[in-house]
Amino acid sequence: MNQDLIKRLATDLEALLWRYANQEAEAASLLKELEPIIREAKSGNIIVPLEDVPGAWLFIEGKLRKYSDLEDVYAQFKIQVVEAENPTFKRIRDEFFRRKAEREKT
Incomplete structure (x- = not known):
C-alpha cells in the first residue's frame, strides 16, 4: 500500500x-461517515486493505454523481485502500x- 498516495x-x-x-x-x-477512515488514512494507519469504503451508491444513484472531481478522488481513494479482489470493489x-471514459468522450 502506497501510504503517501493514500494520505494525499x-x-x-x-x-x-x-x-x-x-x-x-x-x-x-x-x-461525516468517512471521517474516521480519512483520519486513519491521513495518519498512515491503514496498513491492511479495508473491506469497503462507504458511499459508492451516492455516486451511482445519489446526487453526488454530478460532482465528477469528487467522484474521481473518491474512486481513487477507494482503489488504494480496498482489497482489490473484493467483488464489490471490482464492480465499483x-x-x-x-x-x-464516457465523460472523456464528451
Missing part, C-alpha cells in the same frame, strides 16, 4: 467533501472507469 488522496477527498458539504447534504453526510472500479 485522503486529504484531497476531505477537502472536496468540505467544499460540497455546504451545497449538498449527501456530501456532508458522506464526510469497473463502473468508475466506464463512467470516466
Whole structure:
C-alpha cells in the first residue's frame, strides 16, 4: 500500500467533501461517515486493505454523481485502500472507469 498516495488522496477527498458539504447534504453526510477512515488514512494507519469504503451508491444513484472531481478522488481513494479482489470493489472500479471514459468522450 502506497501510504503517501493514500494520505494525499485522503486529504484531497476531505477537502472536496468540505467544499460540497455546504451545497449538498449527501456530501456532508458522506464526510461525516468517512471521517474516521480519512483520519486513519491521513495518519498512515491503514496498513491492511479495508473491506469497503462507504458511499459508492451516492455516486451511482445519489446526487453526488454530478460532482465528477469528487467522484474521481473518491474512486481513487477507494482503489488504494480496498482489497482489490473484493467483488464489490471490482464492480465499483469497473463502473468508475466506464463512467470516466464516457465523460472523456464528451
